[in-house]
Amino acid sequence: MTSAEEEPAQTGPVISLNVISGVCNSKTMQVPVLMGAAQLQALLDSGSTHNFISQEAADRCGQQLQTSTGVRITVANGDQLSCVGIFRRASFSILGETFQDDFLVIPLAGFDIVLGTQWLASLGPIPWNFQHLTMAFWRRDHLARRSKWSCTQPARLHGQRPPDRPPHRVRRHLRRALGTASTTRLRPPHPLAPGLASGSRADSLQMDELERQCRAMTARGIIRPSSSAFSSPVLLVKKADNTWRFYVDYRALNAVTVKDSFPIPVVDELRGARFFTKLDLRSGYHQVRMHPDDVEKTAFRTHEGLYEFLVMPFGLSNAPATFQALMNTILRRYLRRFVLVFFDDILIFSTTWSEHLLHVRIVLQALQDNGLVLKRSKCSFGQTSVAYLGHVISEQGVAMDAGKVQAIVDWPMPCTVRALRAFLGLAGY
Incomplete structure (x- = not known):
């Protein structure tokens, strides 16, 4: 591949397409996470560079949110999402083990939390068994194990049309x-x-x-x-x-x-x-x-x-x-x-x-x-x-359909009880 064909390096946060689309199957594992008083479901995802949390989950946790300053999240297919805010040093626990890390708040589909390589790297060397979907890591002088933890790889899609051209x-x-x-x-x-x-x-x-x-x-x-x-x-x-x-x-x-x-x-x-x-x-x-x-x-x-x-x-x-x-x-x-x-x-x-x-x-x-x-x-x-x-x-918001309004304006003057009932029914609608 020549230098002209190489993809530009991603310097900002990147999230895998599977996470955004809510794809969940036997090869992806949701991990129970306790954050504050909220019981959440997290996806372990090596295809995402950072940790992410949905707006709904963030509201349930009740932790202080720092307003984002223009952080843009890149999806693996090249699309970009806006970051709503950032949780700084949010405390959470998994299977009795307590952690602290930062989370970016974005819209998520199917998962409350995504634990990306930002968190995985903090664990040090991790033995993976992709055949049995297990992992283990050392924590406080003892070995923490969790079966059925898995990661996904980002899908790569190419091509995007600007808004003024057919999608x-x-x-x-x-x-x-x-x-x-x-x-x-x-x-x-x-x-x-x-x-x-x-x-x-x-x-x-x-x-x-x-x-x-x-x-x-x-x-x-x-x-x-x-x-x-x-x-x-x-x-x-x-x-x-x-x-x-x-x-x-x-x-x-x-x-x-x-x-x-x-x-x-x-x-x-x-x-x-x-x-x-x-x-x-x-x-x-x-x-x-x-x-x-x-x-x-x-x-x-x-x-x-x-x-x-x-x-x-x-x-x-x-x-x-x-x-x-x-x-x-x-x-x-x-x-x-x-x-x-x-x-x-x-x-x-x-x-x-x-x-x-x-x-x-x-x-x-x-x-x-x-x-x-x-x-x-x-x-x-x-x-x-x-x-x-x-x-x-x-x-600009929600407005009445002009055609519906015109139908009421042009409605003939009721001259019978039946016609009056018809108009009152329309007005009630």
């Missing part, structure tokens, strides 16, 4: 996440016993459409023929483009369902964010498999007989809370750090462009790992202003 890395990971998943395919249905209940009558003009949609959903593994004792009616509602929307009237089922709930996020966590990416799942409910014991409860009747859903249908009273819980579980470690989730709408926000590319990559990888598919036409990447949940979000 190729984002598009590459988007292609991987979307792939060829234009349809939802599930396992073949299990054999069912004969004896379908007779279906209800449907308007003759809608029968062909109902048959077509049922055939399409059966081919995609969304529904299957049923012999369930449950039966809900089907509604076909014409949309503005003269196509038909398929509804199942689950009011009777919802009336005997124990209601679940889940907190809905608010958009008050976006102060200081400058770059936004909005992701939308393709038929999000249909990407959630029904529990086998509950499949029969989703049965609906047609003139051809009964069908039941293998995936979560629209119209169930607990479907919104179930889906929100799923999304929060998948993205739990990133929520309020750089992600907001409202059902199948995902908002990624960052203060710098390099952080934003990294955050988008992390979220796309999490969705891909869990088999969730995006709808490309409804996604927006690397925006400085984005419409989200009826608001316009930008660096």
Whole structure:
């Protein structure tokens, strides 16, 4: 390699990409750490030059934080992160052994603390056994041992586009996440016993459409023929483009369902964010498999007989809370750090462009790992202003969507009780 091809030497703090992305597997070990009164989880990482702690963990420890003076952290792929502050000579203990060291406060995913070579070097010579993932070191005239301690090596990624040009890395990971998943395919249905209940009558003009949609959903593994004792009616509602929307009237089922709930996020966590990416799942409910014991409860009747859903249908009273819980579980470690989730709408926000590319990559990888598919036409990447949940979000803050405001301004004067109720419902929203 010539001198022109050599990478510049890193003089500042460096952190491995695995730590930032929250990668955790059998080759990475989290070590219990007691700092103050807080029980934390730390990653032993020889790919990081310094010790790091997350903002949340720092708040829990209650130790005095020294405001950072422009320290920049370099990720192994060349991106940079801002340091929030520094803990000077923070005391912590591992397996009864007490230490003191400095920690840089930065956003972390999946770990409270990272113990890098700054701390490892203070231990002196360390015997490592990478086959069994063990290490040992001398401490106060006795040998301290800890099995299952391991380190990771930083991944090396190259190439970065400036903010005014298309982010190729984002598009590459988007292609991987979307792939060829234009349809939802599930396992073949299990054999069912004969004896379908007779279906209800449907308007003759809608029968062909109902048959077509049922055939399409059966081919995609969304529904299957049923012999369930449950039966809900089907509604076909014409949309503005003269196509038909398929509804199942689950009011009777919802009336005997124990209601679940889940907190809905608010958009008050976006102060200081400058770059936004909005992701939308393709038929999000249909990407959630029904529990086998509950499949029969989703049965609906047609003139051809009964069908039941293998995936979560629209119209169930607990479907919104179930889906929100799923999304929060998948993205739990990133929520309020750089992600907001409202059902199948995902908002990624960052203060710098390099952080934003990294955050988008992390979220796309999490969705891909869990088999969730995006709808490309409804996604927006690397925006400085984005419409989200009826608001316009930008660096200046959160504002009302002008289109929503105009709809209220142009609302006709209510002349009937029904029209007044409609307006009051809109105003309440």
